[in-house]
Amino acid sequence: ILNVEQSPQSxxxxxxxxxxxxxxxxxxxxxALHWYRWETAKSPKALFVMTLNGDEKKKGRIxxxxxxKEGYSYLYIKGSQPEDSATYLCAFNNAGNMLTFGGGTRLMxxx
Amino acid sequence: xxxxxxxxxxxxxxxxxxxxxxCSPRSGDLSVYWYQQSLDQGLQFLIQYYNGEERAxxxxxxxxxxxxxxxxxxxxxxxxxxxxxxxxxxxxxxxxTRGERFFGPGTRLTVL
Numbered sequence: 001i002l003n004v005e006q007s008p009q010s011x012x013x014x015x016x017x018x019x020x021x022x023x024x025x026x027x028x029x030x031x032a033l034h035w036y037r038w039e040t041a042k043s044p045k046a047l048f049v050m051t052l053n054g055d056e057k058k059k060g061r062i063x064x065x066x067x068x069k070e071g072y073s074y075l076y077i078k079g080s081q082p083e084d085s086a087t088y089l090c091a092f093n094n095a096g097n098m099l100t101f102g103g104g105t106r107l108m109x110x111x
Numbered sequence: 112x113x114x115x116x117x118x119x120x121x122x123x124x125x126x127x128x129x130x131x132x133x134c135s136p137r138s139g140d141l142s143v144y145w146y147q148q149s150l151d152q153g154l155q156f157l158i159q160y161y162n163g164e165e166r167a168x169x170x171x172x173x174x175x176x177x178x179x180x181x182x183x184x185x186x187x188x189x190x191x192x193x194x195x196x197x198x199x200x201x202x203x204x205x206x207x208t209r210g211e212r213f214f215g216p217g218t219r220l221t222v223l
Contacts, residue, residue: 031209032209034212042216043113043201043214043215043216044154044212044214046212046213049209049210049211051209089153089154091154093208093209097159097166097167097208097209098156098167099156099212100156101146101153101156102153103153104153
């Protein structure tokens with residue numbers, strides 16, 4: 001059983017705050033690390049797929065970093081907006097091609 | 112809209128019954144994945160098919176089976192249903208196994 005852990009489980013921030021979440025995953029058999037955004041009543045949508053140690057990806061106000069040697073990834077949101085409210089999932093893709101999801105971080109941004 | 116379609120959207124059935132969930136992947140995607148999301152649980156990987164063949168298996172119960180057809184659509188069959196099988200079942204597809212998953216809208220199964 002692959003252990004993919006996310007923290008915190010939930011987070012309440014004020015509009016304009018910057019925030020970050022952590023995803024930890026096994027450091028062996030690494031293939032890729034995915035981040036997904038899952039809004040209520042919708043389906044998960046990919047934000048980033050990261051494959052190389054030291055990778056940094058950015059999409060608008062959201063960015064992510066990857067450390068495969070120590071088995072963690074950070075997702076950052078700069079200047080949170082109410083529309084950023086969602087559950088953010090990370091998923092570890094091992095060499096066996098399975099994608100194991102973490103439990104998610106539920107972000108709520110108050111106007 | 113991800114391009115992945117799932118039917119039906121909702122399904123209500125009784126314990127002991129059998130149901131079939133259907134998924135059509137994005138055009139060109141050869142891989143199809145099935146996931147289950149139960150109350151208070153994360154997304155659990157069930158099974159993957161690639162171009163008609165089973166590629167990887169996760170926590171799929173023996174009462175559940177799946178297949179991928181020549182036109183690449185996939186079906187997930189759930190039999191001898193129990194109350195605990197009530198969940199949201201997602202299908203996803205991808206171009207390659209390392210690539211991002213494109214999720215369908217899900218099928219909400221309620222077993223009464």
